[in-house]
Amino acid sequence: MRAGFARSSIARLALLYTLVLAASMVAVLGAAYVLTSRIIERETEQLIGAEAQGLADDFRDKDLDTFVNLVSDRADDPWVRGGVYELRGPSGDFLAGNVVALADAKRSVGGWTEFEVTTSRRDENLGRRIRAKITDLSGGFRLLVGRDVQDRQTFRHVMLQSLGWAIGATLVFGLIGGWWLGRRISRAAAAISANAARIASGAPGERLPTTGSGDEIDGLIGRFNELLERVDVLTATLRAVIDSTAHDLRGHLNRIRGAAQDAERLFTNAGQKDAQGIVIAEIDRLGATLQGLLRIALAESGTAPLEPVDFSGVVSDLYELYEPTAPGRLTAEVEPGLFVQAHRQLLAQAVANLIDNALKYGNDGPVDLRLGRDNGHARLEVRDRGPGIPVESRELALQRFRRLPGATGLPGSGLGLSLVAAVARLHHAELRFADNEPGLAALLTVPLAAGMPGDGR
Amino acid sequence: MKILLVEDDERAAEFLAKGLRELGHAIEHTADGEAGLAAAIAGGFDAIVLDRMLPKLDGLEVVRRLRAGGSGVPVLILSALDEVDERIQGLRAGGDDYLTKPYHLEELTARLEALARRHGEAAPAARLVVADLELDTRTRRVSRAGRKIELTAREFQLLEFLIRHARQVVTRTMILEGVWDYHFDPKTNVIDVHISRLRQAIDKGFDRPLLHTVRGAGYTLTEEP
Missing domain, CATH: 3.40.50.2300 (Response regulator)
Structure with a gap:
């Protein structure tokens, strides 16, 4: 279930959803940050610009000493917090101010500059970030007016931090929410698929329970039930067709056989009796072929009822049934107590067909039967030492009426393996052919019945 | 009838x-x-x-x-x-x-x-007899003319089936159904082989065979020739 969750589409969806949410969080907070800091910056610049303009006017209107004092006063005024000033003369000599920055300041358009305070008369300004405007006054005097923009840095820091928290929280809540949602949906999906499997493996007529909530899952279950309804109708129709065909054809054959046997009794000379015997034998072969076809149809219609069957018992029975027909050729190794959900008669016939085939086409060599447990399945192996079936013909061997080259001289209708294939499908089993080097290995893997130890559920 | x-x-x-x-x-x-x-x-x-x-x-x-x-x-x-x-x-x-x-x-x-x-028939008998052949379903002993005959479990079942149907014809499919409980046509001569094994066990060394083949139908266990 846990490993299943990681692999589920819901998990991928939850992860994707979380990432998208986190990305949009970054976008929103980032935009807020950029806009806010731009507003703050503009306000600072307007403030600085206005003061610089004011001082430039003062420089024009007042004499130099008054102006120097004015700048000094401002620079030293403890009420003007964060205010930075510097005034230098035409030769670059320091006239007034509370920082030393003009000499190294790199000016950009409009005289704007930004620096960190390294030399200051006011200790609280040391190391703080300053945005300033440098104004060239007449006569070579230069004036720097600035403001502490450390707050902007702090704001940026706080903003980045909250961005980090927001992304973290989004990821955490997104993943938890996704996990919860995913678990809910995958539970519903698991319930649907378990029920569907149960219905498919022999509970026709049953429907998936709806939750009554009317949500999408309920809707899905509803559609699913409609499909099951349709399948049931089709299956019933198919079964009716099979039954009526069987009834009709068997009725005809029965009358023909009755008439033929009746006629045989009337014949007096041996030649006539022999001829009639051939007719009756052919009618019986026809009957056997019809029987085989109908049985395949029955198995494929999926309407044959399944119940827990002792597969080990069936294989042992058939070993014991066939062993004397080929003394010394047949060996069996059967793990006892393997139960499968099966139609006992059809399963037995399938196993009998495999054994019969192996004995028939096995070049009079040994035939090994093995039944064992394999990962929640019962695995039957029937191995012979005959010519085998080439890889490219294996699919063909399972088709109806198909007799492989080399089999033409041997009795059989060509339905044996197709019946095995149909029975395998009825039992949700896998039928595979492999190379026995030399010979053929027929492998039939049937799921163990529920409640069997080691059935993997 | x-x-x-x-x-x-x-x-x-x-x-x-x-x-x-x-x-x-x-x-x-x-x-x-x-x-x-x-x-x-x-x-x-x-x-x-x-x-x-x-x-x-x-x-x-x-x-x-x-x-x-x-x-x-x-x-x-x-x-x-x-x-x-x-x-x-x-x-x-x-x-x-x-x-x-x-x-x-x-x-x-x-x-x-x-x-x-x-x-x-009344209640099925536990001791079944045909001519000098005896089968006891309780002790699971089989003997002919007083001589003990060893049979496998399945041979015993087969003989019991035949002896319960003594003096009647039983077909191959009846045997497969009655003894093995399978209802399909085994195609090959499986039943014949089991019968001939049983025949070896109960008829070999005796003058009068009890297990007969009925041509075109099946087998019968009877003292009559």
């Missing part, structure tokens, strides 16, 4: 009745379920051959009502539907045996005789 044949297929009924009469049985034929049930209730039959699908009253319903009325007369159900599936329903409804069309007349008569005899 007096046999009631309930079959709506006139031609098939005709051949079957003729075949059974030639074997010395008395046949009464009805062509639908209602008439069949009425005749069966009137009684006097040793066995009933009943078609599965009949007009007016379904074959299964006929057996059900017959059984509900307390009749224990053996019923062989004939059906054109596949036995692997329908057989259980037929037996559950109260039928004693089930045979699919097209059937062999020999198969049908062998089964009918087995049914009629089982019906006439």
Whole structure:
């Protein structure tokens, strides 16, 4: 279930959803940050610009000493917090101010500059970030007016931090929410698929329970039930067709056989009796072929009822049934107590067909039967030492009426393996052919019945 | 035997009745379920051959009502539907045996005789005897002319089946059903091989064979030659 969750589409969806949410969080907070800091910056610049303009006017209107004092006063005024000033003369000599920055300041358009305070008369300004405007006054005097923009840095820091928290929280809540949602949906999906499997493996007529909530899952279950309804109708129709065909054809054959046997009794000379015997034998072969076809149809219609069957018992029975027909050729190794959900008669016939085939086409060599447990399945192996079936013909061997080259001289209708294939499908089993080097290995893997130890559920 | 044949297929009924009469049985034929049930209730039959699908009253319903009325007369159900599936329903409804069309007349008569005899029997005996051959189902001992015979478990079952049907013909499919409980055509001669093994065990070294092959039908265990 846990490993299943990681692999589920819901998990991928939850992860994707979380990432998208986190990305949009970054976008929103980032935009807020950029806009806010731009507003703050503009306000600072307007403030600085206005003061610089004011001082430039003062420089024009007042004499130099008054102006120097004015700048000094401002620079030293403890009420003007964060205010930075510097005034230098035409030769670059320091006239007034509370920082030393003009000499190294790199000016950009409009005289704007930004620096960190390294030399200051006011200790609280040391190391703080300053945005300033440098104004060239007449006569070579230069004036720097600035403001502490450390707050902007702090704001940026706080903003980045909250961005980090927001992304973290989004990821955490997104993943938890996704996990919860995913678990809910995958539970519903698991319930649907378990029920569907149960219905498919022999509970026709049953429907998936709806939750009554009317949500999408309920809707899905509803559609699913409609499909099951349709399948049931089709299956019933198919079964009716099979039954009526069987009834009709068997009725005809029965009358023909009755008439033929009746006629045989009337014949007096041996030649006539022999001829009639051939007719009756052919009618019986026809009957056997019809029987085989109908049985395949029955198995494929999926309407044959399944119940827990002792597969080990069936294989042992058939070993014991066939062993004397080929003394010394047949060996069996059967793990006892393997139960499968099966139609006992059809399963037995399938196993009998495999054994019969192996004995028939096995070049009079040994035939090994093995039944064992394999990962929640019962695995039957029937191995012979005959010519085998080439890889490219294996699919063909399972088709109806198909007799492989080399089999033409041997009795059989060509339905044996197709019946095995149909029975395998009825039992949700896998039928595979492999190379026995030399010979053929027929492998039939049937799921163990529920409640069997080691059935993997 | 007096046999009631309930079959709506006139031609098939005709051949079957003729075949059974030639074997010395008395046949009464009805062509639908209602008439069949009425005749069966009137009684006097040793066995009933009943078609599965009949007009007016379904074959299964006929057996059900017959059984509900307390009749224990053996019923062989004939059906054109596949036995692997329908057989259980037929037996559950109260039928004693089930045979699919097209059937062999020999198969049908062998089964009918087995049914009629089982019906006439009292409680099944534990000690079964045919000529000098004895089989005790409790001690699981088999002996012939006082000499102990060793059999495998399956050979014992096979002999028990044959001895319970002594002096009757049993077919290969009857043996596969009765001894192995499988209802398919094994195609090859599997049953013959088991019979010949059993024959080795019980007849070898004795002057008079007990296990005989009946050509075209099956086998019989009998002291008569």
